Amino acid sequence: MGKPLRLVLVNDTERTVGALRDALLAAGFEVLAEVASAFELAEVVARLQPDAVIVDTDSPSRDVLEHIAVMHQDAPRPIVMFTGDGDEAHIRAAVRAGVTAYVVDGLTPARLKPVLDVAIARFDEERRLRDELADTRRQLADRKLIDRAKGLVMKRRGLGEDEAYQLLRRTAMARGVKLAEVARQLVEASELLG
Structure with a gap:
């Protein structure tokens, strides 16, 4: 098995992300940092160079999406958003901001690795297509x-x-x-x- 994927975890909820962090560690991922606010996201990603970003949010706010978009423009990474919000407008806004996978009510430890694997594969394919288009x-x-x-x-x-x-x-x-x-x-x- 190769080296573990290195992740940055963003908590945009009132609850702690301990269960998510523990599930990521149990699935073999390395959590480089836990970010309490999306305001820090671009700087943390630029400094740590993670393989992917995980966002835990009740509902993606405009501020969170703006910071994701800035990060995505400056240092694109696969971004997986776990949320309880299935609103179609929020899903579209998240995808436009750069979210690779938007998972509604799907935060089960067994699903973490497959969801991340798909998000990374999709991100890599989109990057290949963007490079080809450019x-x-x-x-x-x-x-x-x-x-x-x-x-x-x-x-x-x-x-x-x-x-x-x-x-x-x-x-x-x-x-x-x-x-x-x-x-x-x-x-x-x-x-x-x-």
């Missing part, structure tokens, strides 16, 4: 930039499309940079010179 967008932006630079070379040098592309490519290779970087420099210079 890469596709970057490639599309690079392609548009290269096409624009190619058009500039064609116009200024009187070259055909293939010849202009090959010139840009040779220039990139000679400079040891990516083709998109040469295209960006050419477009910027063209805009500067008018």
Whole structure:
């Protein structure tokens, strides 16, 4: 078995989270910190770098969701929220804030590991898809930039499309940079010179 998952536990309830902490420890998880307020969440997560965050709340407040969203933006982690609130609007708001799994009245020790495993797998898949989307967008932006630079070379040098592309490519290779970087420099210079 690998090393235990490292967790930060957020208590946003009036009751103590001792039973939840004990159940997490019994399931083989390591609880790095217990946070009494979501206000501390971003700082604690940045400092401790846990594998996941567990939030115990009666009902997710706007403040809690805002702090989760900030943490999710700065240091995304799988977030599992255990709550007694099954209101659809609260569920949607929690998911928009970055909650990976929203579990209503399901705080039983036997379910902890499977719920966390699913939340982590879902988080990893969403991250992979986000990275893939960002890469596709970057490639599309690079392609548009290269096409624009190619058009500039064609116009200024009187070259055909293939010849202009090959010139840009040779220039990139000679400079040891990516083709998109040469295209960006050419477009910027063209805009500067008018």
